[in-house]
Amino acid sequence: MSQRENISSEEVQKFNDLAKEWWNPHGSFAPLHKLNPLRFEYIRANSNLEGKTAIDVGCGGGILTESLASVASNVHGIDMAEKGLAVANIHKNDSELTNIVYSQSTVEDYALTNNENFDVLTCMEMLEHVPSPEETIQACSDIVVKGGDLFFATINRNIKSYVMAIVGAEYILNLLPKGTHEFDCFIKPSELEKWSRSAGLELIELIGVIYNPITTVFSLSDDVDVNYMMHFKKINDDR
Numbered sequence: 001m002s003q004r005e006n007i008s009s010e011e012v013q014k015f016n017d018l019a020k021e022w023w024n025p026h027g028s029f030a031p032l033h034k035l036n037p038l039r040f041e042y043i044r045a046n047s048n049l050e051g052k053t054a055i056d057v058g059c060g061g062g063i064l065t066e067s068l069a070s071v072a073s074n075v076h077g078i079d080m081a082e083k084g085l086a087v088a089n090i091h092k093n094d095s096e097l098t099n100i101v102y103s104q105s106t107v108e109d110y111a112l113t114n115n116e117n118f119d120v121l122t123c124m125e126m127l128e129h130v131p132s133p134e135e136t137i138q139a140c141s142d143i144v145v146k147g148g149d150l151f152f153a154t155i156n157r158n159i160k161s162y163v164m165a166i167v168g169a170e171y172i173l174n175l176l177p178k179g180t181h182e183f184d185c186f187i188k189p190s191e192l193e194k195w196s197r198s199a200g201l202e203l204i205e206l207i208g209v210i211y212n213p214i215t216t217v218f219s220l221s222d223d224v225d226v227n228y229m230m231h232f233k234k235i236n237d238d239r
């Protein structure tokens with residue numbers, strides 16, 4: 001597969017169809033709105049964002065991108081869903097944020113012209129929507145400076161994650177639209193770590209994210225069976 005083909009057009013279409021929902025805190029992306037403060041605080045506490053350049057890969061409507069821009073000096077958001085990007089641009093302008101640039105690109109294409117440009121990279125809830133997450137991770141590594149921080153978030157692949165993230169979230173609790181996730185595209189932490197290591201990244205921390213359906217609150221946890229985040233640093237071989 002050439003780098004340019006690492007896109008699932010069905011997956012991108014799903015997000016184009018839902019684009020108008022991005023900033024509705026009670027709509028299809030409600031879980032991301034609830035999760036955002038937790039993940040942003042984690043990123044902020046574990047990287048040196050202030051005054052730095054950051055990139056949000058698979059930025060969607062810009063929920064996390066805007067949080068990053070509240071601390072970083074410049075933030076770039078890239079995504080393939082043009083309707084999501086249009087919504088992200090409108091919201092950015094309404095919020096009078098001047099330090100965000102959005103563009104329609106895969107990270108693989110972006111890496112062809114951007115080498116070691118960013119101090120911090122986030123790629124959250126996106127790897128489970130691409131045909132080859134391994135290629136995505138390599139391109140993410142290519143665009144980060146040596147010693148820079150990368151944060152990935154995705155969903156583990158096991159019986160529990162099937163029951164919780166698909167049956168529970170899509171069919172019982174109606175937290176997400178039906179068909180949001182394909183079980184086969186879920187990623188085990190060991191796979192993500194292996195691909196990242198091959199891409200020159202060193203694992204700093206693996207941490208679970210759990211959802212309590214009673215309190216409707218997300219929190220960090222040792223339990224990585226369903227949602228999890230991984231923090232990596234790009235190895236600096238000049239050290």
Ligand code: SAH
Pocket residue numbers: 006007008011012015016032057058059060061063064078079080081084105106107123124125126129130
């Ligand atoms: N990271 C955001 C959005 C997650 S939704 C957040 O957590 O708030 C997943 C996003 O990935 C969608 O906006 C979708 O359009 C995008 N996406 C899917 N495949 C992609 C690809 N190959 N390249 C870039 N973006 C992609």
